[in-house]
Amino acid sequence: xxxxxxxxxxxxxxxxxxxxxxxxxxxxxxxxxxxxxxxxxxxxxxxxxxxxxxxxxxxxxxxxxxxxxxxxxxxxxxxxxxxxxxxxxxxxxxxxxxxxxxxxxxxxxxxxxxxxxxxxxxxxxxxxxxxxxxxxxxxxxxxxxxxxxxxxxxxxxxxxxxxxxxxxxxxxxxxxxxxxxxxxxxxxxxxxxxxxxxxxxxxxxxxxxxxxxxxxxxxxxxxxxxxxxxxxxxxxxxxxxxxxxxxxxxxxxxxxxxxxx
Numbered sequence: 001x002x003x004x005x006x007x008x009x010x011x012x013x014x015x016x017x018x019x020x021x022x023x024x025x026x027x028x029x030x031x032x033x034x035x036x037x038x039x040x041x042x043x044x045x046x047x048x049x050x051x052x053x054x055x056x057x058x059x060x061x062x063x064x065x066x067x068x069x070x071x072x073x074x075x076x077x078x079x080x081x082x083x084x085x086x087x088x089x090x091x092x093x094x095x096x097x098x099x100x101x102x103x104x105x106x107x108x109x110x111x112x113x114x115x116x117x118x119x120x121x122x123x124x125x126x127x128x129x130x131x132x133x134x135x136x137x138x139x140x141x142x143x144x145x146x147x148x149x150x151x152x153x154x155x156x157x158x159x160x161x162x163x164x165x166x167x168x169x170x171x172x173x174x175x176x177x178x179x180x181x182x183x184x185x186x187x188x189x190x191x192x193x194x195x196x197x198x199x200x201x202x203x204x205x206x207x208x209x210x211x212x213x214x215x216x217x218x219x220x221x222x223x224x225x226x227x228x229x230x231x232x233x234x235x236x237x238x239x240x241x242x243x244x245x246x247x248x249x250x251x252x253x254x255x256x257x258x259x260x261x
Contacts, residue, residue, distance in 0.1 A: 006198050008118065010254055011044060012054045012079035013037040014070040018122075019057035019085050020250060023179030028259045031250030034182070037083065039189035041257040043200045044081075052254035054079075058247050063087045063104045070249075071111050077254045082112055083159075083192070085122040091136065091143050098139050102146030109154045119156040120195065123147055126161075129168040132177050159195045164188070166204075 013019050021035020029038060041053035054077050056070045063086045074082060086108065090101045105121075112119055124140040127133035133140075144162055151158045164187070166172070172184035180188065183205055190202045 005047065006044060006196065008044060008081040009048060009050055010052045010077065010079045011041055011081045011083075012074045012077050012254065013041075013057055013083045014066060014074050015057040015083070015085040016061045016066065016089055017057070017059035017179060018088065019055065019083065020059050021055075021185060022059050023174035023176070024182045024185040026259070029250070033250070034185065034259075036180075036185040036188040036192060038257070039186060039202070040083075040192050042259075043189075043193055043198065043202065045257045051256065052077075053251065053257045054249075054254040055251040056249040057085075058249055060089065060247075061086075063090050063101055063108070067104060067108050067111075071108060073252070074112070075114060078115065079117050079254070081118045081120070081196075083120040083122075084108065084112065087143060088124060091124065091139055092133065098143035099146060102143060102150065105147065106150045106153075109150055109156065113154050118196075119154065120159050120192065121147055121151055121156045122159045123162040125164075126168060129170070130177065157195050159188075159192050161188070161191075164191055 017023075019035065019037050020031065021029075021033035021038060024034045025032060026034040037055055037057070041051075041055075045051040045053065054074075056074055058069070061069070066084075066086045087101045087105055090096050091098060109119065109121070123144040126137065127140055128137045141162075148158060150156070161167070166187055167180065167184050170177070172180060172187065174181045174184075186202065186205055190200075190204065193200050193202065
């Protein structure tokens with residue numbers, strides 16, 4: 001049970017696949033993916049009769065698309081709590097500039113600050129544990145430092161994924177190695193609620209031990225992953241396509257949270 005009341009009654013989440021909840025499938029929620037934001041909304045809605053939640057995030061969105069497509073609809077819902085995670089899809093693309101991406105992020109925060117809502121932003125995950133993304137660790141760190149500066153300027157709450165060492169574990173990630181799984185999203189939800197200073201009953205969960213694997217088995221799994229996930233990702237880049245093409249927000253209107261919609 002929630003034992004501490006909080007001041008928020010309208011929560012709007014914006015961003016990309018991380019906030020949409022990809023990697024955490026649940027057929028009982030709109031869009032078929034639950035995620036950390038739904039979990040946070042479920043806790044915040046306990047004991048608040050008029051609590052409303054909207055999730056405008058769409059997988060694959062770059063930061064300029066989030067600015068163009070989600071900022072004004074979010075503000076139109078008159079939230080008093082906003083979460084925004086943006087720029088990750090830009091940072092992982094070769095040749096992009098973390099400082100330039102951060103400039104766009106600052107513009108987004110300036111706009112979202114218009115009505116004095118509480119704003120929560122996310123740093124990027126420390127990807128040093130990941131063979132797939134280890135090479136951009138420095139780039140993520142530069143982007144994070146920019147985000148911290150923006151947070152200080154606009155009095156945002158920082159949900160610090162970089163410092164959340166518990167998710168630096170492959171058992172917290174979905175088979176695509178890009179999105180958190182259910183356990184990872186649960187862990188992030190606990191971190192966000194802690195950042196908001198909201199007491200809750202979400203218990204820390206631990207992943208099951210990994211089965212023993214030989215070097216050969218690991219390489220076979222790597223090749224299977226590349227065929228199923230990496231190659232399609234590269235082909236979408238070449239074709240200027242996105243996983244979010246023809247996908248719309250799963251909760252475009254603010255309303256009471258329920259697993260059924």
